Structure formats: structure tokens, C-alpha cells
Amino acid sequence: MVKVADVVDKLNAQVICGKDDLNQDIHFGFASDLMSDVLTLDTDNMLLITGMNNLQTIRTSEMSDISYILFVRDKKVSQEMKDLACENNITLIECSYSMFKTCSVLCEMGLEPVY
Amino acid sequence: MEFTFFIEGGNFSKAGTASSEVKKILKQLNVDAKIIKRTVVSLYEAEVNVVAHAFEGNMIVEIFPDKIVVRIEDKGPGIPDIDKAMEKGFSTATPKVREMGFGAGMGLPNIKKNSDQMNISSTVNVGTQLEIVNYLK
Numbered sequence: 001m002v003k004v005a006d007v008v009d010k011l012n013a014q015v016i017c018g019k020d021d022l023n024q025d026i027h028f029g030f031a032s033d034l035m036s037d038v039l040t041l042d043t044d045n046m047l048l049i050t051g052m053n054n055l056q057t058i059r060t061s062e063m064s065d066i067s068y069i070l071f072v073r074d075k076k077v078s079q080e081m082k083d084l085a086c087e088n089n090i091t092l093i094e095c096s097y098s099m100f101k102t103c104s105v106l107c108e109m110g111l112e113p114v115y
Numbered sequence: 116m117e118f119t120f121f122i123e124g125g126n127f128s129k130a131g132t133a134s135s136e137v138k139k140i141l142k143q144l145n146v147d148a149k150i151i152k153r154t155v156v157s158l159y160e161a162e163v164n165v166v167a168h169a170f171e172g173n174m175i176v177e178i179f180p181d182k183i184v185v186r187i188e189d190k191g192p193g194i195p196d197i198d199k200a201m202e203k204g205f206s207t208a209t210p211k212v213r214e215m216g217f218g219a220g221m222g223l224p225n226i227k228k229n230s231d232q233m234n235i236s237s238t239v240n241v242g243t244q245l246e247i248v249n250y251l252k
Contacts (some may be wrong), residue, residue, distance in 0.1 A: 035216030037157055040225055042149075052216045056163075059131035060216070063138070063159040065152050080128070 001025040002109045005069065008046070010105055011095040013070070016077045018091025023074040026068055029111040031103050033086050040113065043114045049102055057083045066092060072099045116140075122165045122172040123184045124191065127215055130166040133174045134159040137185075144178070144249055153229040154183060154249045160222040161245055162230075167193065167212040169242065181252055182231075187245045194237040201227070 005022040008015055015022065031049040032038055038048060038060050047068040050057060053075040061069055067090055071077060074096040077085075085092050095102060107113075118140065119134035124225050138155045158174065164215045165172035169191025177184045208218025227233050232248035 033216060036219040036221040036225070039160060040221065040228070041153070054215060055128055056130060056215050056217070060133070061160065063131070063134060063152070063155045065148070114252075115156055 001027055002106065002111050004093075007070070007106065007111065008093060009113075010100060010109060011070075011097055013091075013093045013095035015095055016092040017082050017086050018068075018089070021091045024067075027112060028114050029103070029106050031099055038064060038066070040084070041114060046107075046114065047111065049099060050108070051093045052078060052097060053081070053082055055084060057081070058088070058090065061085075061090055062088045070095060070102065072097055072102045084104070116178040119175055120174040120176070122162055122169075122174060122187075122189070124166060124168075124170040124189075125174070127166060127211075130163050130187045131159055133194075134162050137174075137176055140176075140178070141183070146183075150168045150249060150251060154185075154247075157226045157229040157247050158185060158187075160226050160249070161185075162202070162216055163221050165189045165191070167208055167217065172242075179251075182248055182250045185247045188242065189244075193237050193239040193241055193243055194235075197237060206245075 026047045028043050028046040030037050033052040048066050052075045058081050060086045070093045077092050134155050141151045169189035172189030176224050177187045199205055203224050204220040206220035212218040230247040231250050234246040235241040
């Protein structure tokens with residue numbers, strides 16, 4: 001389990017929306033740019049780590065009940081994505097690290113893989 | 116209860132709006148969260164398929180006390196070989212669709228996995244009809 005606030009701190013990341021959720025704990029992490037893969041999961045309490053920054057990333061998370069998305073490789077969230085995420089209570093975080101580096105840091109912190 | 120949502124082919128900024136509406140309705144009806152998730156993941160996959168491959172389509176949702184029945188009917192190129200389309204990894208998606216994070220040939224198998232019943236029929240150059248049934252109890 002890792003706290004959202006600790007994730008933000010360790011990755012020098014920025015919270016784009018969902019600032020009220022920083023005290024929550026996250027159990028699992030899944031890294032993918034392929035939304036088709038994300039849609040096959042049935043894991044609760046999961047952080048999605050992705051470099052895919054478009055509206056369908058938010059839609060995929062909405063359908064899959066994913067409450068936390070971490071964008072890596074300095075990908076920026078658009079206003080449209082932010083609005084949709086806020087509407088669905090999804091926390092968006094941006095970080096400039098590569099996906100590999102991000103995952104290794106999160107793994108070390110205790111975030112568990114889905115499989 | 117019956118609802119119909121229009122799906123516009125090619126418009127990725129709107130892809131998912133119909134599934135999102137269905138999710139809101141099922142939540143209001145206090146349907147079990149796991150059943151909602153399975154249902155809306157199937158619907159979203161189907162909706163993305165219409166946006167990616169067809170000219171237009173409709174999502175017709177019927178909610179009964181014990182089940183939800185959804186028909187997604189599109190006007191489009193149709194599927195020449197449904198068995199082939201059901202194979203994991205088979206896809207005819209365009210590069211644009213792949214850029215959005217889809218087109219890995221996992222949509223139809225994932226719809227099957229997330230629905231209690233799935234029926235599909237298609238006519239080439241006419242369109243595709245998909246029916247998804249999920250039991251609410």
C-alpha cells in the first residue's frame with residue numbers, strides 16, 4: 001500500500017485534479033499505454049501509470065472504476081481530460097520521469113503489481 | 116425502462132458518452148458495482164468499435180428487474196468473418212484507432228468475457244448487430 005501524497009512526493013509529480021484524495025492508500029499499480037489491456041482488468045484500488053494522454057484514457061478509467069491516473073514522460077493533461085476526470089472523481093497526476101523509472105520507484109515504495 | 120443513445124462514427128472525442136450515461140443510470144438503480152463495471156466495460160468496447168469502424172450506430176438499452184439487455188446496431192462495413200474477429204489479437208483497426216490506445220484485437224473477446232450472453236451478427240457493407248445480456252442478480 002502506498003499513500004497518494006507519498007507517490008507525488010517521491011516522483012516530484014504534480015496533482016492536476018483530485019487534491020482531496022492525497023491521504024488515500026493505493027494497493028495496486030498497472031502500467032500501460034494500451035487501453036485495451038487496461039479494460040481487461042478487474043482490479044480495485046489501482047493506480048494506472050500511462051503515457052497515453054487523451055480523452056479515452058479518462059473514459060477507460062471511468063468504465064474500469066480506476067480512481068488514480070499517473071501520466072509519465074511529461075505528458076500533459078488537456079482541459080477536456082481534466083473536466084471529465086473531475087466529473088468522475090478521478091485523481092490526475094503528472095510526472096516527468098520515464099515509465100520504467102516511475103515503475104521502479106513505485107515498486108520500491110510497496111505498490112503491488114496486478115499480475 | 117428503455118433508452119437509446121446515438122453513436123457517431125469516427126468521433127473519438129465523444130466515444131464513451133453513451134456507456135457513461137448507462138453507468139449513471141445503473142448507479143442510480145443501485146445495481147451491484149461489479150455488475151456495473153462488467154456491463155459498462157462491454158458497452159464501452161462496443162461503442163469504441165462503432166466509432167472506430169462504422170459510420171453511425173445506436174445503443175438501445177433495456178433494463179428489466181433481473182437483467183440488462185443492450186443492442187448495439189451500426190451502419191458500416193460489417194464483419195466478413197465473425198469467428199476471425201473473435202480471435203484475440205485479430206484487428207482491422209486503422210493507425211488512428213491504435214494511436215488512441217485501442218485496436219489490439221481484444222475488444223470482442225473482452226465483451227464476451229464481461230457479459231453473461233453475447234450474440235453478434237453482421238452483413239458486409241450493411242452493418243453489425245451486437246446484443247449483450249447481463250443478469251443483475
